[in-house]
């Protein structure tokens with residue numbers, strides 16, 4: 001199976017005199033079709049093995065309907081695993097247990113795992129670091145595989161485990177990707193987001209335990225669609241330039257600026273994880289360059305995707321980010337609409353975060369101002385999913401002008417849903 | 431194996447067009463020498479940071495700056511009286527104009543000037559592809575004894591195909607360009623029937639075809655004997671011709687200079703305007719892009735801008751013409767092609 005990568009850059013290259021900041025959106029799409037087009041393809045060794053790890057919280061707080069639903073949903077995932085995939089199950093409380101070691105998803109292996117799953121009970125406290133470390137051990141048994149995990153928890157990590165969790169996350173980074181789900185409302189949004197962001201995964205709330213099965217099924221579907229892993233976004237910048245940020249902005253905002261690995265003084269690799277066919281993601285680069293004179297043209301960046309396998313590096317889909325200095329104000333004043341759109345989406349996520357924080361601190365004045373801006377921005381950009389979440393936290397009189405009233409009584413899960421999902425962006429209509 | 435001079439992808443020596451970008455691959459070695467290197471940097475080291483690590487298209491791999499490439503300013507001199515020069519000007523970062531000139535063994539000359547439309551994708555490639563395709567096609571047609579008008583129509587058709595081919599590899603607004611092309615044939619008017627004084631005057635036949643607002647002018651020995659030979663396909667020209675607005679009113683509109691015909695897949699009307707005139711020398715035929723005529727639109731001003739004493743070499747005149755446009759602001763790319771037509775009376779008999 002080959003995966004064809006296509007990339008396109010959206011930007012207004014024209015800058016006014018003295019300006020140093022270059023913004024560009026790179027849209028990357030994948031395709032499996034071999035239509036004979038000049039290819040930018042990466043061939044994963046046919047059928048790169050996929051490993052799916054299930055990491056499930058079994059601390060005492062899971063007792064009751066939550067653990068029952070989790071066991072039920074995990075059983076469903078095991079049943080659905082394709083027979084050519086590998087899997088393992090880690091259960092965790094104050095320490096981690098390998099419920100089912102890494103194995104090919106044969107019928108008999110599945111049955112053994114299902115039997116083990118039935119014996120699971122919930123007790124003791126929560127030390128997520130131990131769960132992740134055990135999962136990492138399992139993933140390391142199959143280097144080169146497409147390594148993905150699903151982590152389910154319902155509570156906060158023990159405060160005694162915080163340092164250990166940091167260490168575990170550093171060890172796991174770039175080793176496997178992990179989607180994180182919080183069930184109920186006793187877990188901390190920021191904690192789960194930290195884990196997900198570090199491990200290039202998503203974080204979300206499962207307020208109602210009965211929704212778990214569908215969600216797990218979707219996560220497994222996504223994971224099994226991946227064809228190639230460890231794809232890096234390589235960015236060359238001119239000498240003296242500085243990358244102010246590099247963010248994934250679609251399907252959701254993920255700042256990967258600090259994940260850069262220097263290849264040389266002018267080249268850095270940003271991890272993007274595994275890719276499936278027919279995927280599409282957008283990345284926003286903001287590069288500060290040395291200002292040129294009017295009439296100068298500069299290559300402000302060269303972005304490509306890099307895949308290494310057995311020490312052989314393949315570079316595809318190279319695109320250019322330009323800067324052209326002009327004294328034509330009409331040209332330089334124009335902001336590319338794609339750049340403008342994602343700048344707006346990033347601001348939307350930011351004001352929701354700040355607004356909800358202010359609200360939690362009882363500062364309703366600031367919260368109203370921030371959430372009013374959020375309502376305006378989601379209205380403008382047509383981000384209906386976020387608007388729907390906002391409606392549960394504020395009463396909207398007029399979305400266009402951001403005339404809102406903050407609700408004093410809000411369900412905890414609605415608050416948490418808005419916080420976890422505020423980074424989901426819409427795409428621009430091209 | 432060689433590489434396409436436009437997109438640098440490898441091309442097969444037997445190909446007529448680049449498979450990747452549709453660029454016309456010139457086989458004639460002298461023309462190739464002129465155009466092959468057009469997109470390459472002029473200097474071996476970066477003019478900003480002195481690095482020698484330059485991309486094939488001039489971008490510096492160290493500091494990122496785009497270095498001057500031959501395409502920024504290129505000149506071709508076929509005869510002391512026949513030369514062309516194209517310059518990127520001051521305000522544009524790239525030269526999106528192009529020209530192609532040629533002279534056949536039988537003495538007929540061909541001039542093509544194209545001005546890529548800035549808002550389209552790859553305008554520079556469009557003008558380069560169009561001018562070269564048209565020029566090559568016209569040469570072939572003339573050698574095959576097509577009459578000049580038919581040869582020009584065929585040439586512009588070929589240019590349209592070349593530009594349309596570029597569209598398949600460019601996203602966004604399809605590449606487009608203006609074109610003005612001329613064939614100059616000597617035709618000694620030895621038919622001195624009634625007026626004996628006419629027998630000493632020879633005339634040349636000039637056939638011109640165009641789409642858009644690149645122009646042809648005839649410069650006689652005085653402003654009075656000079657004239658503009660083409661009429662722009664522009665919004666301004668169209669509404670004035672239709673009697674809807676006066677020249678003055680139309681000029682004031684922001685869309686005055688928007689062109690109404692061009693080459694490209696998105697063009698509605700690719701039927702060129704055609705004109706054939708007999709011109710009596712001595713004089714100079716000039717084809718140019720709007721980067722020049724914008725600063726000297728009327729015939730007297732244009733005459734003034736390019737006036738030089740008889741015997742001045744064509745290369746000197748085109749260089750001075752470009753200098754003139756640069757001094758006026760160089761807001762656009764500037765391209766000038768000039769052919770001097772001598773007064774060649776019949777040999778004393």
Ligand SMILES: [Zn+2]
Nearest residue numbers: 434437448451
């Ligand atoms: Zn090519």
Ligand SMILES: [Zn+2]
Nearest residue numbers: 476479490493
């Ligand atoms: Zn340099």
